[in-house]
Amino acid sequence: MCEYDKCVKLLTSQGKFYINLGLERIEKILALYGNPQDKLKCIHVAGTNGKGSTCAILASILNASGRKVGLYTSPHIFKYTERIQINGEKISENTFSQLVFETVKLADDNNIHLTEFEILTAVMFKYFADENVDVVILETGLGGRFDATNVIKSNLCSIITHIDYDHTERLGNTLDKIAYEKAGIIKENCPVISSQGFEILRDEADKKNSLFLLTAPFADTYNLALKGLIQQENLALALAAINLLFKDITSETIQDELKNVKHPCRFQIIEDKNLVIDASHNPNGISALRESLDFYYPDKNLRFVFGCLKNKDYKKMVETLFRQGDEIYFYHFKNPNSCTVEELKNVCKLPSSSFKSLDEFNLDDGKITVICGSFYMLNEIVPESLVF
Numbered sequence: 151m152c153e154y155d156k157c158v159k160l161l162t163s164q165g166k167f168y169i170n171l172g173l174e175r176i177e178k179i180l181a182l183y184g185n186p187q188d189k190l191k192c193i194h195v196a197g198t199n200g201k202g203s204t205c206a207i208l209a210s211i212l213n214a215s216g217r218k219v220g221l222y223t224s225p226h227i228f229k230y231t232e233r234i235q236i237n238g239e240k241i242s243e244n245t246f247s248q249l250v251f252e253t254v255k256l257a258d259d260n261n262i263h264l265t266e267f268e269i270l271t272a273v274m275f276k277y278f279a280d281e282n283v284d285v286v287i288l289e290t291g292l293g294g295r296f297d298a299t300n301v302i303k304s305n306l307c308s309i310i311t312h313i314d315y316d317h318t319e320r321l322g323n324t325l326d327k328i329a330y331e332k333a334g335i336i337k338e339n340c341p342v343i344s345s346q347g348f349e350i351l352r353d354e355a356d357k358k359n360s361l362f363l364l365t366a367p368f369a370d371t372y373n374l375a376l377k378g379l380i381q382q383e384n385l386a387l388a389l390a391a392i393n394l395l396f397k398d399i400t401s402e403t404i405q406d407e408l409k410n411v412k413h414p415c416r417f418q419i420i421e422d423k424n425l426v427i428d429a430s431h432n433p434n435g436i437s438a439l440r441e442s443l444d445f446y447y448p449d450k451n452l453r454f455v456f457g458c459l460k461n462k463d464y465k466k467m468v469e470t471l472f473r474q475g476d477e478i479y480f481y482h483f484k485n486p487n488s489c490t491v492e493e494l495k496n497v498c499k500l501p502s503s504s505f506k507s508l509d510e511f512n513l514d515d516g517k518i519t520v521i522c523g524s525f526y527m528l529n530e531i532v533p534e535s536l537v538f
Contacts, residue, residue: 154243157250158230166266171296171320178262179253179272180301186279187302190220192286193391194302196294196332197311199435200345200384203376204311205287206413207388212285213237214407215399220283222274222299224267224291225525227415227429228534234274236281238412249273267291271298293321295334306395308335308342308360309387310351312380314434319461326350336360343390345383365390373408378417378428378442414537415528417442423513427532428522431458436467439522453519455505457481457527460489465497467523472500477517479505483527505531 151159160166180187193208195201202223209221219237226232231240253272257264264272271291278286285306290297294310310332313325321331326348333354336342341361344351355362367382374381385408392399417439418427430439443452454476458464472478480494480502491504508531511519521531 152243153247153251157247160254161230161250161266161269166264166269168265169267169292169320170265171293173296173298173301175262175264176268176271176298176301178260179257179264179268180275182256182260183272183276187275189279190275190283190286190302192288192302192305193307193309193395194288194290194299194305194335194337195309195311196290196297196335197309198314198316198328198332198432199438200311200380200387201289203381203384203413203416204309204387205289206376207374207385207408207411208391209235209238209287210411211388211392211399211404211407212287212396214403214410215396217284218282220274220278220281220286222271222278222286223289224270227525227537228529230270233270234277236278236283241277245277246273249277265298268298271301275301290335292317293331293334295331297335300335302337304337305335305340307340307391308337309391310335310342310344310346311387312383312434313346313348314432315463316432316434341394343387343394345387363390363394373405375409375411376413376416377419377446378438379445380417380438380442415525415532418537419446420536423536424516424518425513425536426518426520426522427528427537428520429525429528430522431462431524433463433466433470436470436522439520440471443518443520447518451475451477451517453477453479453511453517455479455481455508455519455521455531456494456523457483457505458489458494458523459485459487459526460493461487462524464489464494468494468498471522472498474500476500478502481505481523481527481531483524483530485524485526488524488527508532 212219221235234241321328329348336354338358343363365386415429480491
């Protein structure tokens with residue numbers, strides 16, 4: 151077993167692979183590293199949906215401007231190294247493994263019980279500080295207030311993308327409660343940009359003496375390589391941050407670079423295969439997916455492959471996504487929390503089948519095949535070479 155495989159086995163072990171929100175443990179391990187996060191300039195991004203796309207747009211434009219840009223996102227599709235990138239280059243498996251083992255040993259020696267995400271966050275901060283990046287685009291993992299990324303004391307700005315229901319067991323069962331947790335990334339005297347005017351966001355910005363900017367959906371996404379109607383909102387947020395913080399970047403640089411933005415498996419269209427791949431893993435994401443499909447393919451028949459986790463509102467997702475005439479396949483992927491095919495069939499009023507392989511389909515039959523749902527299932531269905 152190679153070092154990277156050993157590293158993955160450690161990260162996904164029962165002792166690490168769980169969620170335990172809070173800042174105490176990440177503060178302790180980073181203090182032992184000399185607080186590398188304090189040496190970095192971060193744009194911090196929270197929200198229910200759209201975080202990854204907004205981060206990808208920001209990183210791409212800043213990279214094109216000549217800056218050295220660190221990008222931290224989650225989850226990954228195929229490999230952990232996707233989560234930590236500098237100017238579009240993933241951290242090497244060797245460096246990643248070394249830093250993970252070093253971090254775990256340091257934590258164990260000091261009786262600090264880190265989760266998987268805390269280990270990754272500590273590795274990221276140390277790596278970006280060691281590499282002297284100019285700007286870090288920092289995506290929260292879950293929530294905001296008690297997310298490990300929120301160990302930073304200040305930021306260039308906070309961005310809060312679309313807020314909707316997800317992780318309600320941890321973040322609260324109302325939009326105001328969820329918004330409150332996202333608002334936790336707002337820092338003293340650091341501007342915040344949002345696409346929604348929740349009162350709690352405005353109040354938190356006022357308390358922190360922070361400029362609050364509210365964006366409207368950006369109408370013209372013609373040059374943007376990323377597809378899907380939700381990108382209007384994400385692009386507006388990213389451009390507001392660029393215009394506020396980096397006035398040296400010209401509109402020509404921005405428009406040219408929008409054509410190059412990459413964010414795999416987010417309404418990703420593989421035209422020669424008649425495929426759409428979308429990691430829409432909650433009801434709001436599914437609603438946005440259906441709207442985009444209706445917009446881009448109003449006259450096409452649709453074939454779906456769908457799977458999701460049991461802790462999601464999969465009944466609502468199924469009811470929102472499918473319509474009479476759609477060809478529906480459900481998939482039970484390897485994650486222990488994956489819905490079974492029978493569980494999904496039981497909440498679906500339309501005819502459906504069990505998915506086995508893409509080889510079953512004739513991808514040239516005029517239908518659009520949509521592979522959607524949990525991040526955790528995509529690497530079992532889609533070849534890495536198809537999306538990267």
